[in-house]
Every structure is written in C-alpha cells, then in structure tokens.
Amino acid sequence: MTAPLEVSGTATEAQPEAGLAGVESKAVEGRSLGQIAWLRLRRDKVALAGGAVVFLLVLVAVFAPLVVKLLGHPPNEFHQDLIDPSLQIPKGKYGGISKEFLFGLEPQNGRDIFSRVVYGARISLLVAFLATVVAMVIGTVSGVIAGFFGGWVDTLISRTMDVFLAFPLLLFTIAIAGVIPDSAFGLNGNSLRVATLVVIIGFFSWPYIGRIIRGQTLSLREREFVDAARSLGARNSYILFRELLPNLVAPILVYSTLLIPTNILFEAALSFLGVGVRPPTPSWGGMLSDAVQWYTIAPHFMIFPGLAIFVTVLAFNLFGDGLRDALDPRTR
Amino acid sequence: MTGVVALGASLALALAACGGSNTSGQSGSNGSSSPTYNAGVDKVFNPSSTKGGTLRMAHSGDWDSLDGADTYYGYSWDFFRLYGRTLTTFAPAPGESKLVPDLAESLGVPSDNSKTWTYKIRTGVKFEDGTPVTSKDVKYAVERTLDKDTFPNGPTYFNDFLDLQGYTSPYKDPTPDKLGLKAIETPDDQTIVFHLKQPYSGFDYLTQIPSTAPVPRAKDTGTKYKEHVVSTGPYKFESYQLGKKFVLVRNDQWDQATDPIRKPLPDRIEVSLNVNAEDIDNRLLAGDLDVAVEGTGVQPATQGRVLGDPNLKKNADSAETLRNWFTAINADVAPLNNVECRKAIEFGADHTGYQNAYGGPAGGDIATNLLPPLIPGAQKFDLYNMASKPTGDVDSAKKALQACGQPNGFSTNISYRAERPREKALAESLQQSLARIGIKLTLKPYPQGDYFKLYAGKPDFAKKNNLGIMVYGWAADWPDGYGFLAQITDSRAIHTAGNTNLGVKLPEVDKLLDQAVVETDTAKREAIWPQIDRKVMEAAYYLPGVWSKTLDYRPPTLTNVFVTNAYNMYDYIALGVKQ
Numbered sequence: 001m002t003a004p005l006e007v008s009g010t011a012t013e014a015q016p017e018a019g020l021a022g023v024e025s026k027a028v029e030g031r032s033l034g035q036i037a038w039l040r041l042r043r044d045k046v047a048l049a050g051g052a053v054v055f056l057l058v059l060v061a062v063f064a065p066l067v068v069k070l071l072g073h074p075p076n077e078f079h080q081d082l083i084d085p086s087l088q089i090p091k092g093k094y095g096g097i098s099k100e101f102l103f104g105l106e107p108q109n110g111r112d113i114f115s116r117v118v119y120g121a122r123i124s125l126l127v128a129f130l131a132t133v134v135a136m137v138i139g140t141v142s143g144v145i146a147g148f149f150g151g152w153v154d155t156l157i158s159r160t161m162d163v164f165l166a167f168p169l170l171l172f173t174i175a176i177a178g179v180i181p182d183s184a185f186g187l188n189g190n191s192l193r194v195a196t197l198v199v200i201i202g203f204f205s206w207p208y209i210g211r212i213i214r215g216q217t218l219s220l221r222e223r224e225f226v227d228a229a230r231s232l233g234a235r236n237s238y239i240l241f242r243e244l245l246p247n248l249v250a251p252i253l254v255y256s257t258l259l260i261p262t263n264i265l266f267e268a269a270l271s272f273l274g275v276g277v278r279p280p281t282p283s284w285g286g287m288l289s290d291a292v293q294w295y296t297i298a299p300h301f302m303i304f305p306g307l308a309i310f311v312t313v314l315a316f317n318l319f320g321d322g323l324r325d326a327l328d329p330r331t332r
Numbered sequence: 333m334t335g336v337v338a339l340g341a342s343l344a345l346a347l348a349a350c351g352g353s354n355t356s357g358q359s360g361s362n363g364s365s366s367p368t369y370n371a372g373v374d375k376v377f378n379p380s381s382t383k384g385g386t387l388r389m390a391h392s393g394d395w396d397s398l399d400g401a402d403t404y405y406g407y408s409w410d411f412f413r414l415y416g417r418t419l420t421t422f423a424p425a426p427g428e429s430k431l432v433p434d435l436a437e438s439l440g441v442p443s444d445n446s447k448t449w450t451y452k453i454r455t456g457v458k459f460e461d462g463t464p465v466t467s468k469d470v471k472y473a474v475e476r477t478l479d480k481d482t483f484p485n486g487p488t489y490f491n492d493f494l495d496l497q498g499y500t501s502p503y504k505d506p507t508p509d510k511l512g513l514k515a516i517e518t519p520d521d522q523t524i525v526f527h528l529k530q531p532y533s534g535f536d537y538l539t540q541i542p543s544t545a546p547v548p549r550a551k552d553t554g555t556k557y558k559e560h561v562v563s564t565g566p567y568k569f570e571s572y573q574l575g576k577k578f579v580l581v582r583n584d585q586w587d588q589a590t591d592p593i594r595k596p597l598p599d600r601i602e603v604s605l606n607v608n609a610e611d612i613d614n615r616l617l618a619g620d621l622d623v624a625v626e627g628t629g630v631q632p633a634t635q636g637r638v639l640g641d642p643n644l645k646k647n648a649d650s651a652e653t654l655r656n657w658f659t660a661i662n663a664d665v666a667p668l669n670n671v672e673c674r675k676a677i678e679f680g681a682d683h684t685g686y687q688n689a690y691g692g693p694a695g696g697d698i699a700t701n702l703l704p705p706l707i708p709g710a711q712k713f714d715l716y717n718m719a720s721k722p723t724g725d726v727d728s729a730k731k732a733l734q735a736c737g738q739p740n741g742f743s744t745n746i747s748y749r750a751e752r753p754r755e756k757a758l759a760e761s762l763q764q765s766l767a768r769i770g771i772k773l774t775l776k777p778y779p780q781g782d783y784f785k786l787y788a789g790k791p792d793f794a795k796k797n798n799l800g801i802m803v804y805g806w807a808a809d810w811p812d813g814y815g816f817l818a819q820i821t822d823s824r825a826i827h828t829a830g831n832t833n834l835g836v837k838l839p840e841v842d843k844l845l846d847q848a849v850v851e852t853d854t855a856k857r858e859a860i861w862p863q864i865d866r867k868v869m870e871a872a873y874y875l876p877g878v879w880s881k882t883l884d885y886r887p888p889t890l891t892n893v894f895v896t897n898a899y900n901m902y903d904y905i906a907l908g909v910k911q
Binding site for chain 1: 610613631632633634635636637639640682684685687688689691692693694753756757760761763764765774775
C-alpha cells in the first residue's frame with residue numbers, strides 16, 4: 001500500500017551539517033497516516049469531547065438493559081399511582097424528577113422517561129448506524145466505479161444520484177410505512193419496521209457519500225502512483241482495490257460519521273410523524289410527538305428526549321468535523 | 333417631559349386593564365352570563381336571541397355520513413337537526429330530555445294496541461329548493477334506511493319493528509314510484525301511518541332518528557346523496573369538500589312559522605374535518621374555534637390544563653352521560669371463542685388504568701357492568717372483582733386462562749380509533765396490564781369515520797385481521813334501557829358491515845329484548861334491563877370501562893349554551909355565537 005503522504009518507513013539518518021560535529025543525530029521515525037491523524041485529533045479538544053460523548057452513548061445503548069436495571073424502571077411499566085388523576089400529570093415537582101425517576105414520569109401513564117430515553121437511544125443509533133452502513137456501501141461502490149471508469153458509466157451513475165437526491169424522501173417513507181404488511185422477509189413487528197427504515201434511509205442517503213467519493217476518485221486516478229501501477233501491468237480491479245480504495249478510507253470514514261447525525265434526525269422525524277416503531281417501544285421522535293400536547297403543563301416530557309437528540313447530533317457532528325480536520329490536510 | 337407623559341399613559345392603561353370588563357351578555361331569568369364551572373349543565377349559559385355570526389366547528393376525523401340514513405354517532409344526530417327535520421325530536425332545553433313533535437304536528441297517535449302509529453305532517457314545510465314536503469318523502473326516507481347494503485351504518489330499528497313483508501330496499505322496488513313498502517301508508521300528503529310487527533309504546537323514540545327526515549326521490553343519488561343532503565331545516569349546505577370542510581348557510585325556504593322548536597342564531601356554520609384532536613383543544617382555548625363537534629370532551633392533556641387553572645375551569649362543563657366507554661371482546665377470533673379466555677381479560681385488565689386513559693375520575697367512574705347508572709332501572713353489579721381489585725385480579729385471570737387451555741397467554745390485536753388520543757392511551761394501558769397474564773396485544777389504529785363500516789364493525793375484516801379486542805363506547809340512543817341495550821346486544825342486529833353489536837350472540841338476550849318491547853308495565857320493563865346486562869357480562873362479550881363524564885370546554889364566544897341530556901353534549905340547534 002502506498003500513500004501520497006507517507007514518508008518511507010525506514011529510519012533515515014539526517015546528515016548533520018558539517019561543522020556541527022558531536023551533535024547526536026536522532027533517528028526520525030516516519031509516521032503512518034493513522035498516527036498523524038491521531039496526533040492532530042488529540043490536539044482538537046472539542047472533537048475529543050464529541051468523541052467521548054459518542055462513545056458513552058454507544059455504550060449506554062448497547063448496555064441499555066443493565067443501565068435501566070441499575071438506574072431506572074422498566075420502560076413500558078406504568079406508574080399511575082404517582083400521577084395526579086384529574087390533572088393527569090406527575091404528582092412531584094418538575095415532572096416527578098427524583099432519585100427513582102431521574103428524568104421524571106410521563107404524564108397520564110407514569111412511565112419512566114429516563115429508561116425510555118435510554119431504550120430510545122437503541123432505536124435511534126441502530127437505525128442511524130445501519131442506514132449509514134447501507135449508504136456507505138452503496139455510495140462507495142457507485143462513487144468509485146463512476147469516478148474510475150468515467151464515460152457513460154459515470155453519466156449513468158451521476159444522473160441516478162441526482163434523481164435520488166431530488167426524491168421527496170419524507171413523503172415516500174410515510175407512504176411506504178403505511179403499506180408494509182405485518183410480516184415480510186421473515187421479519188415481523190418492530191424488527192420489520194426497523195429494517196424498512198434502515199433500507200429507506202440508507203437507500204436515499206447514499207448519493208451524499210457517492211458524490212464525494214466520485215470526486216475523490218476522479219482526482220486520485222490522475223495521480224502518478226496509479227500510472228505507475230498501470231505501467232507495471234496492474235489490472236483495473238487491482239488498482240481499484242489495492243490502490244484507490246485504501247486512499248479513500250479517510251473520506252469514507254469522515255463523511256459517514258457526518259452522515260450519522262443526519263440519519264438520527266431523519267429517524268426522529270419519521271417517528272414523530274408516526275411511521276417509526278410501534279408503541280409501546282420508545283423512540284425519541286415518538287416521545288416528542290406525544291409530548292407536544294403536554295408542553296404547557298409537563299414540559300419535562302418534551303425537554304429530555306429533545307435534549308437527547310440535540311446532544312447526540314451535536315456530539316457526532318463535532319467528532320466528525322474533528323475527524324475531517326485530522327484526516328484531510330487540505331482543509332487546514 | 334415625554335418620559336413622564338409616557339409613564340402616565342402606561343399607568344392609565346394599566347389601571348384600565350386592571351379595572352377589567354366583565355363579559356356582559358343579556359341576563360336571562362333561568363341562565364347566567366358570568367362564566368362558572370358547570371354553568372352549562374342543567375341551565376342555559378349566556379342565553380341570547382341575537383342572530384348573526386359564523387359558528388366554527390371542528391372534527392378530529394371524518395363524519396361517518398351526513399346522510400340521515402347512514403349515520404350513527406351522537407354528535408351527528410345532534411347536528412343533523414340543523415339541516416333536517418324528523419317527525420319528532422328532542423326539545424332543545426337543559427334538564428330532562430323531552431320528545432316533541434318537529435315535522436309532525438304532534439307526537440304519534442297509537443292505535444291497535446300500539447301496533448299502528450299515525451302522524452300528521454305540518455303544512456308549509458318545504459325542501460331547500462321550494463318543493464313542499466309530503467308524507468311520501470318521509471316514507472321514501474324510511475325505506476332507504478332499510479337498505480343495510482347501501483347504507484351499512486345506522487340502527488336497525490325500522491328493520492326490526494316494521495312489518496316488512498319481504499321488502500328490502502327502494503332501489504330494488506318494482507313499483508313505479510318506489511313506495512312499495514306496505515308497512516307505511518300515506519293516505520294523503522299530510523298523513524303517514526306506520527304498521528309494526530308487534531306493539532311498541534316507545535315508537536316516538538324511533539321517529540326522532542335522522543332516518544325519518546324527508547328525502548326527495550328525484551334528488552336521491554344513493555350513496556352519493558351525503559355529498560349534498562337536501563335540507564328541510566334552518567340551514568342548507570353551501571359547500572362540501574370531502575374529508576376537509578363543509579359549510580352551512582341559512583335555508584331561505586325554512587319557515588319559522590312551521591317550526592316552534594328552533595330559533596337559529598348563527599348565519600353560517602363552518603365545520604372543518606380531520607383536524608388534529610389536540611389542535612382542536614388548543615384552538616378552543618385560544619378562541620379560534622367555537623365547538624369541538626364530537627362532543628366527547630377535551631383530551632387528557634387539555635383536561636389537566638383546564639382543571640388546573642381556575643380561569644379556564646370556569647369555562648368548563650362536566651356532563652354526566654348515558655355513555656359507557658367499553659371494549660368489545662371478539663368471540664370470532666380464537667382463542668376468544670372460549671368464554672374463559674374472555675373472562676381472563678375481564679379479570680386481568682387494569683381498571684384504574686382504563687379510567688386514567690379517559691381522564692381519571694374526572695372522566696367517569698369505573699364501570700363494573702354495562703348500563704349507565706342514569707338509565708332508569710339500571711343496577712350495579714360486579715362479576716369480576718373490578719371494584720375490589722381495581723388494578724386487576726391477576727390470580728383469577730390466570731385461573732381463567734388455565735380453564736380455557738391457554739395457561740401461558742396468547743397474542744391478538746387490539747383496534748382503536750386512530751384520531752382519538754384517549755383510545756390510544758387505553759390500548760396502551762390494556763397492552764401493559766394484559767401482558768401481566770401473558771396476553772400480548774398489537775395496536776391497530778383505524779380511522780373513526782369508517783370504523784364501523786369497514787373495520788371493527790365488519791365481522792369479516794375483524795376476523796381476518798385478528799381483531800380480538802376492539803376499543804368501543806356506546807351512548808344510549810334515547811334515555812331508556814332499550815335505547816342503550818338493543819343495538820349492542822341484539823344478535824339479530826348483526827349484518828355484514830356497519831355493526832354496532834360487535835359480537836354478542838345470546839338467544840336469551842334476544843328473547844328478553846322482545847319481552848321488554850311488549851311489556852306495558854314500566855316497573856316490569858325496567859326490571860328486564862339488568863337481566864340482559866348480567867347475561868352479557870356473564871358471557872364476557874364486553875369489558876366495561878367507565879361510565880363517562882365529559883369535560884367540555886365552552887369558549888366565551890358561544891351564546892345560548894347548554895348540555896342536552898338527549899345527546900350528552902352541547903345542543904347544536906340552540907347555539908349562537910358572539911360577533
């Protein structure tokens with residue numbers, strides 16, 4: 001693997017200027033791309049903070065049952081004895097926030113908002129990650145092929161990307177979600193709905209990555225190392241997989257990370273409109289949708305899921321930006 | 333200098349605002365005009381005879397039908413009297429509901445031991461196009477109502493009571509003027525005579541149903557008639573955008589001299605359809621809307637706001653009703669064909685959770701059986717420990733599941749009306765409470781306008797889609813046991829679609845209903861209702877929820893407001909609006 005930036009790895013002795021005898025010459029180690037990027041990232045405190053939050057969120061989502069067992073109550077359990085029957089809101093102050101209920105209770109049914117936000121993280125992150133993976137795979141493949149081969153292949157793929165970008169995604173998703181049957185492809189219930197969301201969101205966000213990868217490929221294929229490999233007799237597949245793709249890892253990584261928050265917002269919007277997972281499974285968008293009518297007398301119900309979405313999206317954006325700064329020298 | 337002037341001006345303004353102005357209306361002898369909680373219950377609030385203005389109403393879903401032959405929601409029957417005149421109707425007055433003659437000159441005259449009923453139609457009543465109304469138009473209207481294939485919604489009273497002799501529908505009628513039904517005679521243009529299969533002293537209750545409003549045969553377009561119903565009332569349709577909005581304006585052919593009941597006040601009535609339920613509440617509170625036409629009260633979130641704020645509470649009315657919000661358990665869907673499985677649901681449901689979904693105690697008391705306590709003759713009884721174990725009797729439920737062969741529970745679907753947040757909350761509550769005994773429910777929302785025609789009320793659909801539990805509710809068609817029980821427990825009322833009896837098939841109940849119809853002694857008749865109630869509860873076809881109270885919000889823009897006990901919501905033909 002060759003990389004344009006790499007300084008060849010063996011230790012090189014820097015010849016001391018004549019006259020500076022006695023000065024020790026230290027071996028200068030070349031640094032790999034990853035090491036350079038990591039050093040730059042380490043210096044960017046904001047990005048690190050974002051990264052830490054992302055890591056924490058992923059942990060919480062993965063270990064949701066444990067977190068909820070330690071810190072909260074089962075997410076679908078009603079606690080109506082703690083709800084004022086005629087006002088329909090939690091009896092305690094600030095929406096019933098207490099040691100038992102860290103974020104308070106939902107009005108009317110008394111469910112633990114903290115547990116529901118934690119479980120909601122699972123849905124949001126799962127859908128967003130998987131959709132991004134789908135987008136990444138399709139986007140990379142199509143972008144590389146379009147950029148490398150050019151000609152009518154490029155035209156075809158680029159126009160397809162334009163069509164997808166122009167598509168009214170929200171309307172399409174609402175329409176599709178209305179007609180999926182209860183079970184298909186061996187899945188049913190909420191797993192089917194999650195799969196549908198992943199496919200639709202992923203399928204419509206791949207052009208975002210596709211266009212960037214295509215641009216990068218176009219510039220890379222004119223580079224000398226590609227000519228060099230070709231003159232050595234390399235076939236197209238070798239150049240694609242062993243020369244170009246490794247150099248594209250950086251942009252793929254960066255723009256995928258930046259695509260995740262967009263997909264989180266998308267999933268939240270779809271849940272808000274009622275086409276996400278079915279009740280009682282919690283999801284951030286769904287909770288916001290229920291919370292709208294209560295905002296005058298129980299604002300905490302809206303604040304916590306809203307904050308969850310905000311913090312998650314912000315963290316991913318900051319981390320993604322930092323990653324881009326670290327990996328792409330041209331933006332500095 | 334300018335600063336002092338400004339300060340003085342603002343001080344003056346502030347003082348004027350503090351002084352305040354009371355909402356001044358005309359004070360009537362039996363009504364008040366300063367808002368207080370329940371000012372519209374059993375008395376007229378803000379009585380007025382001032383005409384003018386536009387009454388703005390909104391609906392969270394769609395009407396089932398504006399055609400009198402095909403509608404069965406309480407709000408629709410209340411609203412119908414604005415554009416249709418039936419032979420009799422309930423007088424627009426607070427307090428006990430009274431039947432009065434509307435299109436007819438007087439209440440029905442019985443003969444032949446109450447098997448024959450004669451009405452004389454008022455002279456001078458015209459359709460909106462000027463054509464005079466005759467008894468033949470009333471006969472044609474009732475004939476239409478018999479056709480349950482064309483008009484699936486609506487009660488089957490006329491099918492059950494009239495001596496049909498095989499008549500099915502005016503659309504299959506071989507006679508040239510389509511008036512072939514022998515059970516109704518029209519000896520002259522002003523007289524109409526009904527011949528019943530058996531005596532029934534309460535026939536005037538049947539003639540207040542919208543189906544007796546006259547329909548001009550020349551303008552009858554069958555299922556499309558609802559798109560422009562020809563009016564005989566004080567208002568006629570100006571426009572109707574299906575699914576979005578319709579507008580009523582004054583009917584110039586309506587003659588006040590022929591109508592002692594109505595004093596129509598607004599000039600124009602606008603009804604918006606498919607408006608989000610919580611949005612309706614917000615607009616009522618903001619003054620952008622005058623009436624939430626469904627009359628089922630404010631949503632739970634708004635209830636909290638209204639009851640918690642004295643300034644809002646004084647504009648609220650809490651009405652006792654003849655309604656039970658209950659849930660149907662579908663014996664067509666396995667394993668609920670086994671009565672023990674149905675009993676498991678009766679035992680296992682969380683009844684306080686049910687009550688909370690409808691607004692807690694403000695939404696009504698927990699119902700232990702079907703008949704609302706206000707129905708004369710109703711008796712309370714509790715077969716499933718609902719009063720003693722309001723959060724559910726899990727042990728008995730589990731025993732019942734053992735008895736029906738499903739010790740680990742089973743899965744089924746629960747249907748509810750999508751636009752109604754209370755029904756969604758109830759479905760979630762039942763999902764939770766029944767999960768304790770292993771019954772797994774999947775929520776299935778459907779639009780309320782077609783809930784009975786296409787979904788829960790269509791037995792084939794319900795069975796195919798595994799709708800084991802159907803969220804429901806029922807208010808009496810008129811204030812007696814028959815008006816409550818008949819259309820939800822008589823197995824002979826079940827037809828292919830548009831059902832309101834969601835599965836009760838008990839021959840003993842049918843016999844008891846027939847017995848009650850011919851029973852002339854009031855006390856004996858009233859003793860029959862609790863027997864029917866008990867039999868239905870023993871067979872566990874319905875899970876009772878709450879005997880509902882509705883919390884209605886009365887915006888200060890309304891005049892002449894009161895709750896009518898006939899429909900347990902504001903009386904729409906009396907309402908006026910401030911300009």
